[in-house]
Amino acid sequence: MEGVIDAHTRDLLTRQPGFDWTVTEFVRVVDARLPPRVFYKHCPELRGPAMTTPSGVPVHLQLLGSAPEALAANAVQALTLGTTSIDLNFGCPAKLVNRHDGGASLLRDPRRVHAAVAAVNEAVGHAIPVTAKMRLGFADRRLALACALAAEAGGARQLVVHARTRNEGYRPPAHWEWIGRIRARLSIPVVANGDIWSLEDYWRARTLSGCRDVMIGRGALADPWLAPRIRHWQRTGERLPPTPWAARAETLQRFASLQRSTLPERVVASLIKQWLNHMRARDPEAARRFEALKRIKDLDALLAGLAAPEGSTAAAAEA
Ligand SMILES: Cc1cc2nc3c(=O)[nH]c(=O)nc-3n(C[C@H](O)[C@H](O)[C@H](O)COP(=O)(O)O)c2cc1C
Structure with missing residues (x-):
């Protein structure tokens, strides 16, 4: 999460069991190929022996941009530096990012989602997994399924869906049932995201979306024991006490x-x-x-x- 979850935070949050993987803050791609220092700044884990946090949890490198060629060139750069996966951001709602045609603004045209994912896949020679993260749409949800199918057709190996449109910002509720509609039509794993703050939210999000996995963002900052709490419940069926x-x-x-x-x-x-x-x-x-x-x-x-x-x-x- 940009400005909030850097490598130190990833390190701290993954010291407890619970996270299967984490994502970098987005690397903003405009047109040119970015120098290595930009990638190292966002993802110091690239310098390590594997793309993981010190506790061994994989780190996915995220790119945000709109031009397929530029995304492809930067994906190759990241691959050269040692990334083991690329995640593409189709969810960012920031005005500045959207004005420059990045993040959620691509959700207005599924063909652009497809072009971006396909170009990156092609460029990395399908050598590493390319994944995607999207919202339910820009202004409304009409193209939610079309965008998800476009990401899959472009070769995305996994799709995280934040259950709100761009215009809904971060306003509750998250529409987890909409993730279920997408999941039912895709063959790749779909991960439910948005407003999971507690074990109860986790249960509801899983039930309504039908997804096996969830992504937590702000909830992990609000309670750094949320992921361990979920994992503990999965393993034992018991609840951990509230975090003191x-x-x-x-x-x-x-x-x-x-x-x-x-x-x-x-x-x-x-x-x-x-x-x-x-x-x-x-x-x-x-x-x-x-x-x-x-x-x-x-x-x-x-x-x-x-x-x-x-x-x-x-x-x-x-x-
Ligand atoms: C401050 C902030 C920065 C974020 N930066 C990113 C980002 O860089 N990449 C991304 O995919 N999502 C980013 N997000 C969105 C979150 O990943 C997540 O989709 C959203 O907050 C909903 O999930 P949550 O309710 O668990 O936080 C950001 C959210 C916030 C609040």
Whole structure:
């Protein structure tokens, strides 16, 4: 997820069991072939012995663009650098991206989805899997199935469907039953995505979509134990207890240690607050900490505020 889930976050989130694979933030392709440094920045895992997080979870490299030739050239570049898969983004709703004809704007014409997927497949010589991620449409859902079929016909080996149109943004509800309509017509695996925040959401999304697998985005930031919670239930039929504040604080502390090795402290402080902001909608203690700490710019003071025992945040913030 762009601006939110970088290699350090992927590393932290995959230390617990639950994730089968992860995806990079999108690499934006306009026309030219991008230099290797752009790929390494988005996907430092390319430098490792395998395209995985340190815990061994595969990382898929995502491209976002509209011109088939440019996507193809950059897919070849990524392959040369060692990627083991390419994911194509047909879901991004950002105005800037859509104005430049990328992301979800391609969903207005299934032929363009097909052309992009086919060009990338052809360029990498079918040597690595090419997958796709889409929304249900741009303004409405009329072309949802046609776009999904186009991705499959272009050679996509898997399709993730975020169960909303571009114009629906992130507004609930996610229309998981629409993913079911697509899944029923495709032969490739279809993965359900959108608004899975809890084990109950996971059950509902699976039931309504009929999909075996789901993708979680914001839910994994809101509760870093959501994927382990789902995996634990799958394996044992039992529920894990709610994630305590101490575990959340420890994740944020580890995140800070990883980020401060490469980024200025004030940037790390804002990244911590960004993650805490994702946690606060689903956890009252995270909400209290966010309110108490949101104006703190000094990283050490912020970390002290996160580590303070419950009930003493305000004191830590003033210190
Ligand atoms: C801040 C932000 C950045 C995102 N960046 C990407 C991205 O780079 N590539 C992508 O395929 N989806 C991206 N998404 C969409 C998510 O992958 C996901 O489809 C969407 O948030 C719905 O799933 P969720 O409810 O589990 O978060 C982004 C979403 C957010 C909120």
